[in-house]
Amino acid sequence: MRTSRRSIPVLCALLLAVSPSPPAARATGEDQAVVTVRWSAPADPADLAVRLQALLGQHSVLAAGLMRSRIRGDDDFVQAANAALGKNTDAMTDLMAQLFGEDMVNEFSPMWAEHVVELVAYASALAAHDDAAREHAREELIEYEGELSAFLAGQSHGRLSPSAAHHALAMHVEHLTEQADAYAAQDYLTADRAYREGYRHMYDLGLTLADSLLPARDRPALREPVWRLRSQLGKLLAEHVVLVGEVTRAAVANTPDFDAAARMINANTRDLTAAMDSLFGTTTARRFQRLWGYHVEQLVAYGGATAAGDNERRDRVRSKLKEYEGEIATFLSGATGARMTTPQLAAAFAGHDDMLLRHADAYAAKDYAAAHDIAYSTYEHGFDLARDLADAFGASVASRLPRGGAQTGYGGLARGER
Incomplete structure (x- = not known):
């Protein structure tokens, strides 16, 4: 398993420029049971951007889990995993509407839903040892990559190039299909490497999207x-x-x-x-x-x-x-x-x-x-x-x-x- 420490030291060097600030208000006494979930009322676009990262990373692992349960033939798990992925998709759609507007989401949602359907189709083809269906699902995913990357690049007004958007989405699909292929072949080390890389890639893509699509007044907070x-x-x-x-x-x-x-x-x-x-x-x-x-x-x-x-x-x-x-x-x-x-x-x-x-x-x-x-x-x-x-x-x-x-x-x- 490869691990990386490169981003943390850079981040912490930047942290040294921060001025001391008072700690955030927190619950006292009996109200301290757990840290309060804040997602329901984020404070500002910067908080929403972290939320976007969280949901994109979660999408990757939920999609991988759903694909693996399909490969195992675990039907009960498939239903629960599908419901969790649907919950994530709904949350992401709502969040992107807050960040980027309803018009953007109306075009984004069908493309995103299509890619989820084809990922499941890919895993189902693996489980059935149906090479033709697997290849068809891959072709559909490639088509999705092109459509969604062109859309996101257009929404960014030049801040995100079509090639960069396409590379990011192609990597996402590659991570998920690679982990599914390896899992089906019982190569669990490779499957889990791709699983972990897929999570991190999609999490980081959240920052790229926020920095490309947010209005200029909101982007400095991300730095x-x-x-x-x-x-x-x-x-x-x-x-x-x-x-x-x-x-x-x-x-x-x-x-x-x-x-x-x-x-x-x-x-x-x-x-x-x-x-x-x-x-x-x-x-x-x-x-x-x-x-x-x-x-x-x-x-x-x-x-x-x-x-x-x-x-x-x-x-x-x-x-x-x-x-x-x-x-x-x-x-x-x-x-x-x-x-x-x-x-x-x-x-x-x-x-x-x-x-x-x-x-x-x-x-x-x-x-x-x-x-x-x-x-x-x-x-x-x-x-x-x-x-x-x-x-x-x-x-x-x-x-x-x-x-x-x-x-x-x-x-x-x-x-x-x-």
Whole structure:
């Protein structure tokens, strides 16, 4: 599994230009149960742009999951996966109407729906070993790439070239068809590499589209360091949620793709650790990696215990996770200079873990509709947590800058001298 640390250090170098800001208002007392989901009322176009990234990344993994369930012949899972993808499509259509206008969406929606239909047709052809149908679906997807890329380029008024738009959409389709081909061939390492690359590609495409299609007055916010940190941390934490779901599914169902799924979640942990290293240095990053890795191990252990029907072991995992939630909360509160308090963080991570465990329970019970609903909520919760953490991290790093900021060269804080 290839991992990349290139974007995080660049992002964090930009972050050093941020002035300290007060932490966002947060719930107190009994209202601290979980971080509040904000998607229903985003503050501004910059928040909507992160939402677009989130939905595009989610589209990629939901489409891949639907294609895989078709290949497995898992009809019950297919229905639930199709409903989740439909929910994502509806949310994306509503969001794009807010960002870019109803007229744009009226043309966009049929093309997007067509591409979803053809992705499912491609997977169905793989399952049926029907090469002619598979080739037809591929031809339809290529036609879609051309139509949608020309449309998006036209909407950008020259800010997005037709060739760049076409390349981005062709890559999306290639990732999904590659992972489906590999999954059908039981080459799970290749399938999961393409799965992860597809998520990241579509997430990043959200920024490209926002920067190309938003009015000029809204685009500068997308270059603000704190916005970039929210975006990148959101990508990593949401990917964590997705990949925990995948490895849990494999553990609960005892499927042969478990090892490949475990490699994916480990790669995500390394990327989160790299982000902490860039922000706070090696010592902090190493402690984070130990805590976060332990957390992942317990979530996977819960899936295994659930598959085995071992309730005593499941209870032990829950107890261990509760201890972890206190430790990670204390650690991150310290890293943020108490801009997020230990009780706030403990409640947020308790909510995070509870949703992931309920997802495993629902999947083990073959209640796939509930499993997808829980996964959907957990994904959104990951972005809310990322936003709170990014704001606190940004303020914490900025508070350590000498006066003068960029004019004084940041006092050596650009890398390692902490």
